[in-house]
Every structure is written in structure tokens, then in C-alpha cells.
Amino acid sequence: MTSPVLHCLRCGRAAAAGGTRFDGCRACAAEGIGVNTMPPLADLGGVDLAAYRGGPWGLPAALPVSGPPVTLGEGNTPVVRLRRDPEHAQEGRPVGELWLKYEGGNPTGSHKDRAMAVGLAAAVAAGADTVVAASSGNAGAAAAAYAARAGLRCVVFTNEAVPTGLRAQIDALGAERVVHRGTTAERNAEMARAVEERGWYPLTSYSSPSPGGNPYANEGYKSVAYELARDFSGRRIDTVVVPTSRADLLAGIGRGFRELTAAGLIAREPRLVAAEPAASAPYTAALRHPDRADQERTRVADGPTVAFSLGEERPCWQGLDALWRSSGTAMAVADDAIMAEYRRLATEGLIVEPSSAVGVAVARELVGGPDALVVAIGTATGMKGLGD
Amino acid sequence: MTSPVLHCLRCGRAAAAGGTRFDGCRACAAEGIGVNTMPPLADLGGVDLAAYRGGPWGLPAALPVSGPPVTLGEGNTPVVRLRRDPEHAQEGRPVGELWLKYEGGNPTGSHKDRAMAVGLAAAVAAGADTVVAASSGNAGAAAAAYAARAGLRCVVFTNEAVPTGLRAQIDALGAERVVHRGTTAERNAEMARAVEERGWYPLTSYSSPSPGGNPYANEGYKSVAYELARDFSGRRIDTVVVPTSRADLLAGIGRGFRELTAAGLIAREPRLVAAEPAASAPYTAALRHPDRADQERTRVADGPTVAFSLGEERPCWQGLDALWRSSGTAMAVADDAIMAEYRRLATEGLIVEPSSAVGVAVARELVGGPDALVVAIGTATGMKGLGD
Numbered sequence: 001m002t003s004p005v006l007h008c009l010r011c012g013r014a015a016a017a018g019g020t021r022f023d024g025c026r027a028c029a030a031e032g033i034g035v036n037t038m039p040p041l042a043d044l045g046g047v048d049l050a051a052y053r054g055g056p057w058g059l060p061a062a063l064p065v066s067g068p069p070v071t072l073g074e075g076n077t078p079v080v081r082l083r084r085d086p087e088h089a090q091e092g093r094p095v096g097e098l099w100l101k102y103e104g105g106n107p108t109g110s111h112k113d114r115a116m117a118v119g120l121a122a123a124v125a126a127g128a129d130t131v132v133a134a135s136s137g138n139a140g141a142a143a144a145a146y147a148a149r150a151g152l153r154c155v156v157f158t159n160e161a162v163p164t165g166l167r168a169q170i171d172a173l174g175a176e177r178v179v180h181r182g183t184t185a186e187r188n189a190e191m192a193r194a195v196e197e198r199g200w201y202p203l204t205s206y207s208s209p210s211p212g213g214n215p216y217a218n219e220g221y222k223s224v225a226y227e228l229a230r231d232f233s234g235r236r237i238d239t240v241v242v243p244t245s246r247a248d249l250l251a252g253i254g255r256g257f258r259e260l261t262a263a264g265l266i267a268r269e270p271r272l273v274a275a276e277p278a279a280s281a282p283y284t285a286a287l288r289h290p291d292r293a294d295q296e297r298t299r300v301a302d303g304p305t306v307a308f309s310l311g312e313e314r315p316c317w318q319g320l321d322a323l324w325r326s327s328g329t330a331m332a333v334a335d336d337a338i339m340a341e342y343r344r345l346a347t348e349g350l351i352v353e354p355s356s357a358v359g360v361a362v363a364r365e366l367v368g369g370p371d372a373l374v375v376a377i378g379t380a381t382g383m384k385g386l387g388d
Numbered sequence: 389m390t391s392p393v394l395h396c397l398r399c400g401r402a403a404a405a406g407g408t409r410f411d412g413c414r415a416c417a418a419e420g421i422g423v424n425t426m427p428p429l430a431d432l433g434g435v436d437l438a439a440y441r442g443g444p445w446g447l448p449a450a451l452p453v454s455g456p457p458v459t460l461g462e463g464n465t466p467v468v469r470l471r472r473d474p475e476h477a478q479e480g481r482p483v484g485e486l487w488l489k490y491e492g493g494n495p496t497g498s499h500k501d502r503a504m505a506v507g508l509a510a511a512v513a514a515g516a517d518t519v520v521a522a523s524s525g526n527a528g529a530a531a532a533a534y535a536a537r538a539g540l541r542c543v544v545f546t547n548e549a550v551p552t553g554l555r556a557q558i559d560a561l562g563a564e565r566v567v568h569r570g571t572t573a574e575r576n577a578e579m580a581r582a583v584e585e586r587g588w589y590p591l592t593s594y595s596s597p598s599p600g601g602n603p604y605a606n607e608g609y610k611s612v613a614y615e616l617a618r619d620f621s622g623r624r625i626d627t628v629v630v631p632t633s634r635a636d637l638l639a640g641i642g643r644g645f646r647e648l649t650a651a652g653l654i655a656r657e658p659r660l661v662a663a664e665p666a667a668s669a670p671y672t673a674a675l676r677h678p679d680r681a682d683q684e685r686t687r688v689a690d691g692p693t694v695a696f697s698l699g700e701e702r703p704c705w706q707g708l709d710a711l712w713r714s715s716g717t718a719m720a721v722a723d724d725a726i727m728a729e730y731r732r733l734a735t736e737g738l739i740v741e742p743s744s745a746v747g748v749a750v751a752r753e754l755v756g757g758p759d760a761l762v763v764a765i766g767t768a769t770g771m772k773g774l775g776d
Contacts, residue, residue: 078464172774351533
């Protein structure tokens with residue numbers, strides 16, 4: 001396999017070619033900014049979206065991996081129209097359409113499957129025998145499943161906060177689960193040693209400030225944009241709301257929409273909105289600064305939240321870039337509002353993870369305004385946590 | 389809404405028109421045979437399968453419901469090719485392709501969503517305000533979700549064997565869960581009273597011998613056949629293996645393939661195989677009788693099994709009919725083999741309910757023989773049970 005050269009999205013420096021260390025741009029990290037090194041955008045010219053079957057492997061030419069696919073049937077998740085907000089309707093205000101893209105329909109129950117499918121194909125192509133992920137839950141489960149599928153050994157570093165169902169899922173899939181009781185920095189250091197000394201292939205971030213996840217894996221998220229463009233064919237999506245932590249999903253969706261626009265497959269990119277729990281909201285804090293130099297260097301306290309999948313002290317640069325490019329914004333939601341939205345979605349028949357409710361809560365605000373069509377990404381099923 | 393007249397599949401007698409009691413053919417029941425009354429098959433002439441978007445509502449004209457859809461994005465589940473059996477390969481025997489259609493990707497995590505989507509649309513069209521289901525798990529969760537989606541009240545009769553995760557799911561979706569401690573006959577009688585006296589709309593069977601589930605709802609299962617025909621376009625599927633209890637899914641898939649064949653959309657119907665846990669295997673027992681009259685009247689002990697979603701004393705007639713029409717068969721799997729297959733699927737990255745492993749275990753036997761392409765239906769995710 002010939003890997004494309006990775007370049008820093010911010011400063012343009014090339015990463016070491018052909019390596020399997022993915023710790024982002026070290027030059028920008030020295031400035032206190034976490035940013036990923038990525039392959040070039042794909043050229044979607046000539047693609048027929050109506051014939052696109054969904055998922056990362058529905059458009060393999062858009063992926064930076066030339067080896068055989070690793071797949072469990074990820075992607076092609078449903079978009080469900082949510083009920084309109086009766087309060088807004090009563091007030092006679094214009095009310096747009098609110099849709100949920102339900103990523104809980106993926107094989108292991110979260111959007112992470114899109115990334116891990118591609119990440120494991122990249123690991124196989126790189127000749128890895130062991131993959132490693134640091135995760136509080138869904139990414140670990142997805143890494144475990146796709147490693148099993150690919151026949152590779154998988155080690156997952158978790159902490160003690162992982163919900164029972166997720167822990168059991170990782171174990172059932174045969175991954176080695178290491179419960180790390182130290183700080184994030186200590187966990188990162190241990191993972192870095194495993195990558196450096198043992199040659200384990202990293203599927204998630206392990207440096208600080210975090211540059212975001214494995215660049216190859218992250219390209220799997222572009223398929224969310226492709227599917228939305230296909231499913232809303234001919235209609236303009238005003239806004240896509242993405243629950244955001246390290247912005248792997250947000251940045252991936254942004255890249256997908258840029259590829260679609262460049263190829264003329266959609267007229268213009270939707271506005272992207274990062275949705276965060278108020279307890280841990282670096283993007284919301286960053287965008288309060290007028291100056292981008294300050295935005296890039298924002299640091300907040302990362303407090304506990306019911307949206308346990310989310311939480312980060314600093315914005316990953318490519319997340320900010322996705323918001324800047326699309327004239328987007330970031331909005332934070334308090335824990336009580338997150339749980340109110342969780343319960344409200346249950347009254348519509350949907351059990352999502354609280355992190356998904358963060359996105360819907362933000363999206364509900366937006367459809368009360370001028371936005372005619374808003375899609376919230378529901379990142380994960382809530383079924384895993386129900387036994388707790 | 390004009391409901392189509394329902395006819396007994398076995399004797400052809402018409403059911404009472406326009407009613408909302410669905411207790412099968414009473415004349416056949418008097419002979420000791422449980423059989424459903426169903427609408428006519430749909431005419432799929434002129435359908436372009438390549439453009440079919442999946443799920444029951446992807447072909448609304450094939451459904452006996454003319455009201456607005458009730459949907460959470462059900463259907464369009466992935467088909468995943470499983471690894472070939474190394475033992476068979478080593479022996480130099482021909483080894484076919486084994487695929488899993490993973491119904492755990494549905495919104496509530498099981499194939500039941502296909503039925504409940506249509507069943508709730510039928511309930512709304514019938515003017516119901518309350519729906520009722522008797523279920524040990526997945527059907528109850530699906531009924532609860534789609535009732536919530538439709539804005540109808542939902543009552544679920546369960547027993548004490550329901551796993552924690554499923555129980556929590558039903559509760560979180562706002563259904564009223566009634567834990568019934570009596571016999572199945574007593575539970576049926578209570579549900580029949582609710583249907584008769586309170587006008588609750590029944591989504592599952594409540595008479596004995598069981599005729600199978602709500603006829604309108606069951607038509608949702610035809611979409612499994614449509615999706616398989618689309619996804620294996622141009623290739624012949626030799627056999628479809630279906631985990632079977634009351635045969636709602638088996639019979640629905642059979643009806644779908646018959647419609648496809650009649651419209652010339654596939655060359656011939658695949659052979660259907662009912663997969664059962666050995667502890668509760670009425671179809672396997674029935675097909676040991678040479679005479680169909682004896683097959684119809686088979687009764688077996690319904691013992692406990694790890695495949696908790698399965699289990700029935702008697703075959704529902706339409707299940708036998710599906711096997712007869714497709715020159716199919718039934719095969720039983722012991723609990724230790726079910727759990728071995730469950731673990732084996734986990735090593736491929738898939739966590740399914742033990743009931744789904746029943747189908748795959750049977751399918752593995754078949755791909756060692758002359759069958760070139762076998763699809764096993766994986767009926768439900770195993771994620772719900774992991775917290776137990």
C-alpha cells in the first residue's frame with residue numbers, strides 16, 4: 001500500500017511519510033495547538049450519489065486506504081424527522097424541519113464504527129498485528145469489533161467511568177481492556193510507549209494537546225456527509241449539528257461536505273454547529289474570543305457531565321476550522337437540559353446516549369429561528385447504558 | 389382507510405371485515421391448528437429494486453395500510469459476509485458464502501421494528517388510542533418505541549424472564565409494563581379481554597394455538613426479502629435461514645420472495661430454513677412426520693433455552709407453508725452449540741442475541757454442503773443483554 005503524505009491542516013508541514021505514529025503536528029503542538037495531519041481531500045468528480053450505497057466503503061476511492069475493506073456493514077444509518085416543537089408552533093413563529101441522523105444503528109451502536117472500519121483496514125495495510133485505542137466507551141467497543149473482524153489483537157485503555165454495558169461489549173469482543181487509574185497525561189504516555197516500543201497501531205489520540213484521532217480512520221466520517229447529501233437529494237440542508245469533543249466527527253463531516261461541494265454534488269456546504277455539554281465546552285468558549293489566535297489557544301475546565309462520551313479541555317484545531325469555513329458556531333447545553341432532551345426523544349421512540357441529546361437540544365433552538373432544515377447527528381444508541 | 393379483507397391462509401375463509409381482533413382463523417383453530425388470516429400478496433410489477441430505499445416504507449404500495457407511515461428509520465440493515473469455516477476448507481470440501489443479515493441495526497435493535505412500524509400505522513388508521521403487546525422482550529421494546537413515535541398509549545404484558553436491558557428499554561420508552569406471573573393461557577385471556585372490552589389494538593398474538601402476530605404488522609417483514617433481492621442483485625441466493633418461533637418473520641420473508649418471483653424481480657425463491665433451539669423445536673419435530681396433516685398438528689414440549697426470544701409448542705401453519713412452498717426444512721441446535729456460535733460471532737466482531745446465533749449455526753452446516761450462497765438472519769443485537 002502506498003500511503004498518501006499527511007500534512008498539517010494548519011501550518012501545512014508534511015508529517016513523516018509512511019509512519020504509524022499519529023500524534024498530529026508537533027510544530028503546532030509546540031505552540032499549544034492540537035491539530036491533525038491529514039491526507040488530501042478526495043476528488044468526487046463523476047460520482048453518482050443516487051447510486052451510492054452508503055458507509056465509508058460505498059465510496060472507497062474517497063478513502064486514503066488501498067487495501068481490502070474491513071466491514072461489519074457500518075454506515076447507511078437512518079434519518080428520522082422529529083416532531084415539531086409545539087411551543088414554537090403555538091407562538092406562530094416559523095418552524096423548520098428537524099431531523100435526527102441516528103448513528104446508533106451502526107453495528108456496535110455508534111458513529112465510531114465508520115472510523116474504525118477504515119482504521120482497521122489501514123492497520124492491516126500497515127502490517128500491524130496489534131491495535132490500541134484509549135476510550136471511555138464507544139470508540140473502544142468499535143475498535144474491539146473491527147479488530148476482531150480483521151483478525152488483529154486489540155488493546156483498549158479505559159478508565160473506571162466506562163458504563164457496564166460498554167465494558168461488557170469490549171470484553172465480549174475479545175479485546176484486552178486495561179483500566180487506567182492515572183491521569184490522562186499518564187495514560188497518553190503509556191499508549192505512546194506502546195506505539196513507539198511495541199509497534200502497536202494507534203486508533204485514537206495519545207498526545208497532548210490532542211490532535212484528534214487516527215487520520216486514516218477519521219476519513220470514515222466523511223460518509224456521514226455523503227449520506228446526508230444523498231438522502232436529502234435536491235433539498236438544501238441549512239445546518240448540521242454535531243455533538244463535539246475532539247471534533248473527529250465534526251471535522252470529518254466538514255471534509256465530506258467540502259468534497260461534495262468541490263465536485264458540484266451539492267450547491268453549498270451546510271453550516272456546521274458544534275454542540276457541547278456546558279460542563280466541558282471548549283469550542284463554545286473559544287468562539288467567544290474575537291481573535292482566531294486566542295480561539296486556537298482556548299483552554300477550559302473539563303468537568304463531569306451526563307454526556308459521558310464528551311469532554312475536552314481544548315478545541316482540536318480542525319474542529320474550529322470546520323466551524324470557520326462553514327460560518328458555523330458552537331453552543332453549550334446544561335446537564336438538566338440534556339436529560340430533558342433525552343427524555344423527550346424517548347417520548348418519540350428514540351433511546352439515544354445523552355451525548356446525542358446534546359446535539360438535538362441545540363438543533364431544537366435553531367429550527368425555531370430562520371433555519372428551514374436542520375439535521376442533528378445522534379452519535380450513539382442509548383441501549384448500552386440501560387442496564388446500569 | 390379501507391382495509392383489505394383478510395383470508396385464512398389455510399382454508400381460505402374470510403375474517404370478519406374491518407375488525408381489530410386478530411386471532412387468526414377460528415375454524416382452523418377448532419381443528420387445533422394455529423394459522424393467520426392475511427391480506428392478498430402485493431403486486432410488485434414495475435418496481436425498480438435498484439431504486440428501493442429499504443424498509444417497509446420503501447415500498448408502501450406493498451403494505452395493506454393506506455394511512456401515513458410511522459417510522460423510526462427501520463430496515464435497510466446490513467448484510468455482512470462471515471469468515472469461511474476453516475475446518476471445511478481444510479477438508480477440501482466445497483465451501484459456499486455465508487452472509488449475516490444483521491437486524492440488530494434496526495432502531496430498537498431487532499427485526500420487530502419492521503413489523504411494529506406497520507402495525508402502529510395500522511393502529512392509527514384504525515383509530516386506536518392504546519396498543520397492546522405480549523412479549524418477552526424485543527417485540528415489547530419495538531411496540532413501545534413505535535407507539536411513542538405514533539403518540540399512542542402502549543401496554544406490554546411481559547413475564548419475569550425479560551432481561552434487564554430490555555425491561556429498561558420498554559420502561560424508558562414510556563410503555564406500561566405489566567409483569568404477568570400466570571400461565572401463557574391466562575395471559576392470553578387477559579389480553580383478549582383488553583382487546584374485546586377496552587378496544588385495545590393488539591400487536592401480537594393472544595390466542596391458542598397461536599395464529600402468529602398482527603397480520604398488518606407482519607407484512608413489514610416482507611421488506612427483508614426485498615432488501616436481500618436488491619443487495620444480492622443478479623446473484624442467486626440458495627438458502628435463507630430464519631430463527632423461528634411463531635414464524636412471523638419466516639412467513640413474512642416467504643411472502644416477500646413470492647411477490648418478487650411473481651413480478652419477475654428474482655428468478656426463483658430461495659429455500660427457507662427454520663432454525664430452532666433444540667429445547668423448543670416444533671418445526672423440526674413437525675417435518676419428521678411424512679404426512680402434512682400430522683405436521684400441522686405437531687405439539688412439542690417448550691423447554692427453556694439460552695435463545696430466550698425463541699420457543700413455541702406448536703408450529704404456526706404459515707411457517708410450515710413457507711417451508712413447503714420453498715422446499716425448505718427445519719433444523720434444531722442445542723444450547724451449547726448456540727453459545728459456541730455466539731462466541732464465534734464475537735470473534736468476528738458481531739454481538740448478537742443467542743437467538744440469532746441459532747440461525748448462523750444452522751447456516752454454517754449448509755454452506756459446507758452444495759449451497760453456494762446462504763444468508764442467515766441475525767434477528768437482534770446482543771448489546772441489550774450485556775449489562776446483565
